[in-house]
Amino acid sequence: MLHIGVDAGGTLVKIACEHEDGAISFRKFRSSDLTQAAEWVDAQPLRGNLCLTGGKAGLFQALIRREAGHVIEFEATCSGAKWLLCREGIALPSFLLTNVGTGTSIHYVDEHTHYRVGGTGVGGGTILGLSALTTGIDDFEEIVRLAAAGSRDDIDLTVGHIYEGATPPIPGELTASNFGRWLQTGGSRRKEDVLASVIGLVGETVATVSVHAAGQSGAACVLYIGSSFVRNELLRRVVAGYTELRGSRSLTLPDGEFSGAVGALLSARNADAQVPLACGPEGR
Numbered sequence: 001m002l003h004i005g006v007d008a009g010g011t012l013v014k015i016a017c018e019h020e021d022g023a024i025s026f027r028k029f030r031s032s033d034l035t036q037a038a039e040w041v042d043a044q045p046l047r048g049n050l051c052l053t054g055g056k057a058g059l060f061q062a063l064i065r066r067e068a069g070h071v072i073e074f075e076a077t078c079s080g081a082k083w084l085l086c087r088e089g090i091a092l093p094s095f096l097l098t099n100v101g102t103g104t105s106i107h108y109v110d111e112h113t114h115y116r117v118g119g120t121g122v123g124g125g126t127i128l129g130l131s132a133l134t135t136g137i138d139d140f141e142e143i144v145r146l147a148a149a150g151s152r153d154d155i156d157l158t159v160g161h162i163y164e165g166a167t168p169p170i171p172g173e174l175t176a177s178n179f180g181r182w183l184q185t186g187g188s189r190r191k192e193d194v195l196a197s198v199i200g201l202v203g204e205t206v207a208t209v210s211v212h213a214a215g216q217s218g219a220a221c222v223l224y225i226g227s228s229f230v231r232n233e234l235l236r237r238v239v240a241g242y243t244e245l246r247g248s249r250s251l252t253l254p255d256g257e258f259s260g261a262v263g264a265l266l267s268a269r270n271a272d273a274q275v276p277l278a279c280g281p282e283g284r
């Protein structure tokens with residue numbers, strides 16, 4: 001192993017490794033298993049550098065034997081996202097980066113600069129917490145699997161529901177009130193439906209905040225990253241649908257949830273040699 005970048009987040013620890021042959025591989029641990037993640041990193045025969053980022057980077061450093069470099073989370077996330085875009089052959093003059101992690105953080109990024117535009121406490125942690133609270137299900141994969149089979153019709157109130165029989169001034173399929181129909185219809189208690197509405201609430205909130213931020217910053221495209229999107233087709237669909245309805249372009253990336261870890265890996269590598277980590281096919 002050459003270099004390792006670690007993004008120790010509020011829920012998951014993401015690790016990006018550069019191998020001797022230039023290949024990049026990824027690995028994930030739960031943040032509640034931080035010791036296990038630290039033991040794994042300690043066990044790697046590392047020829048190069050280790051760099052950490054994320055809110056739990058300090059805790060992670062305390063658990064490992066070697067002294068690691070540190071890079072600011074937003075710095076790492078933005079540089080890693082740029083690298084992943086480049087790997088996909090996507091060139092964007094500027095974009096908004098919305099990281100739906102435990103919470104949601106939004107950044108403006110262009111060739112020369114990046115800055116935090118804002119965020120919302122509604123994010124992946126909300127998916128887990130609200131799902132557990134309403135249905136008792138706390139496993140992310142099960143939440144996502146069940147939500148995919150759900151219907152929001154008896155839970156969420158649309159503009160069309162309010163304008164019943166009349167022509168609404170805005171598209172009738174837009175959500176007027178998340179969970180707002182639940183009392184009116186006697187409500188569905190089907191776990192699938194409740195979970196679909198939880199994901200709808202998170203997706204629509206994140207997309208709404210993002211399109212407003214995109215409008216203010218002049219970015220034409222919103223790149224959505226974070227583990228909340230992992231195998232979560234429903235969240236992707238909700239977010240893309242709303243973002244595009246509001247006139248922005250929506251994008252997700254393979255391995256987008258590893259942006260912070262890739263950014264940390266880039267820092268680990270730059271500390272050693274002034275050679276940029278290739279992002280073309282040979283850098284995969």
Ligand SMILES: Nc1ncnc2c1ncn2[C@@H]1O[C@H](COP(=O)(O)OP(=O)(O)OP(=O)(O)O)[C@@H](O)[C@H]1O
Pocket residue numbers: 008009010011012013031055100101102103104123124125126127128140225226227228229230257
């Ligand atoms: N295996 C999993 N276990 C728990 N949550 C998961 C899992 N896979 C995806 N998720 C979702 O991803 C979210 C965490 O996303 P991510 O890893 O990007 O955040 P983080 O980096 O840990 O948090 P933050 O950046 O806010 O500190 C969870 O809140 C959950 O909704």
Ligand SMILES: [Mg+2]
Pocket residue numbers: 007009010054101102260
């Ligand atoms: Mg994170």
